[in-house]
Amino acid sequence: MKFGINLFPTVGPGDKSGVRFFEEALALAERAEQLGYHHVKTVEHYFSAYGGYSPDPVTFLAAAAARTERVRLITGAVLPAFSHPVKLAGKLAMLDHLSHGRLDVGFGRGFLPEEFWAYQVPMDESRARFNEGVEACLRLWTEEEVTYEGNFHTFGPVTLLPRPFQSPHPRVLVATAITPESGEAAGAAGYGVMMVPSINKQEKLQEMLARYRDTRTTAGLTTTDEDVHFSYNCYLAEDRDKAHRLGQVYSERTNSLLASAVSSWQHNRSSDYAGYERIVARVNSSDFNKQLRDNKVLVGDPQEVADRVELIRSLYGETTISLQIVSGNMPFEESVRTLELFAEHILPRFS
Template sequence: MRFGVSFLPDSSPETKSPADYYREVLDLCRLADDSGLDYVKMTEHYLHPYGGYCPSPLTFLAAVAAQTRRIRLITGCALPVFHHPVKLASYIAMVDAISGGRLEVGFARAYLPHEFQTFQVPMDGSRQRFEATVAAVHRLLTEERVTEDTPYFAFRDATVLPRPTQAPRPPFWVAAVQTPESFDRIGRSGHGLLITPTGREFDTTLTARYRASFAAHHPEGTPRVMASLPLLVAETDQKARELADPHLNEYLRVWASALDTWDETVSTDYAQYTGLGHVVRTLTARDLRATGTAFVGSPEHVADQIGRFQERACVDGILWQVDFGGFGGTDALRSVELFADRVRPQLDALATTAPTATAPSATAPTAAAPTAGADA
């Protein structure tokens, strides 16, 4: 398995200054690089403490690239419906060059009504806009003199500069939540799959559908699934819970606040999202720990949690959300150090002795469900 750090800012000027937030997370990125972790991931959101400190994950990843040597960089996720594909493809190619070919690009459909309202993008029809934009970005990164004519954008003979450093382009990932057809589509596209399990039961047949669809359409390729989950490792289980729970509860509070507009919003493209805030408002830190969708404990306990999660979900990597609820500073650095020094070696030792895992079948039992974000 591959591991990395994942960031979804949930701070505001009242809780943590932007300068303090970025100083802390860049410290964590350098530590992750020095510790041999595989990825740094950053999301994109606007106008709210839930994600609002990072309106441009590519800008953030360019700063990370300048301060690290080998760790790979991934947007988690960029929101194509709010971008013109020529700009997005150009920025992707620029960061790919700055990083020496370390960039990977995660895409997601936006799902917060206030963002759609602000950018004057209709929520209904956003799936088609998302797919058209991702397809155009792919063409712009792999072709020259590209012409597109869609209901959302049009351009002729466009050749973006710089050209990608990786050939033919940086790898693409797409996020999905709960719609089976989304998992099928991502498999057909040949992209990697990003999931964010948060507190509910997840039918593992969804990732099995992705793998089956990928295999059917890309038999020479390799499907990839990565999950993002909160992590806090401390010397003892009790200390880990004492550190984690206030920050997990703050993360849930800020997230629920961002979902307030879903109490009244209805969209055909987001049929199951109305009232989502009510669901999140019922969750607590204890729920996340109990469902195995937040990994909190001593190194031995966390290693055991990861093993049990992997038995159910059979993912190829986990990206650890380490800034939840404003968590940061020396405690966050120590948590990542303990994972790198004492948890990962246990997992590596098990991997060398355990039989090869197989993806869950269509009748597999359920695991924890992705609820954050939006289906692709």
């Protein structure tokens, strides 16, 4: 198994300035590398305290690349629906060079209606725009004199510069939420997957992973731990009761921001997001103690969290786990302590 950090911002100007958030996030990236973590990841979101401090993960990861030497840098994820593929492919190739080949590219469809409204992109085009954007980026990375004629973008012939540092291109991951078919499509294409266990039942997630791995096997591909990414809210303290008490505070604050961010799904529908109208009720009914019992958060003292990771491995096999150590406006010092406790007590057990 491999472990890294997901710097998913859950703050706004009323909590801390952008300058302070980014200084702290970059310091955490540096500390993660010093402690032997595998990766640093961040998201693309807009407008709200649920992710809005990260409208461009490439910009942040370029800054992280300048302050680190070994840790991998992962977009988790960039959203092709909101970018021209020539621009997106070029930015990512440039980051691959700036990091000397440490980039893994996670692509996602997005799911917040306000973001689609701002870009004037119909949500019913989400899947088609995603597929077209990923395809166009891959062609731009690997071919010369590319002529592309899609439903949303037409260009060429063009040859992208710079070519990616990694050959033929960086590892590609795709965000898969609740539909097994999206995981199967990723497996058939040879992509990795990024999943959030907190939004799925254990049996559903096991089914999705089995179908993903079976599809890769059928395609003649092996599946490594770096092909399956999970993200978990994470809080550690030496005292278990304190860890549970504060972990609940931070998790519930993050959940309240998510509830606000998805609230427009109460009156929004899209054929590309079947069932998402139920997301509001699901988020509002979230219960931290149930999440703890169901092993959907990594909260506790070091021994408890180590046991939780062992259970994750027994249920889902070898995976890569991203620790969300800034969720809920967790104080910087507590994020550092969580990072250090996990590195001291848990990383050696699973390395």
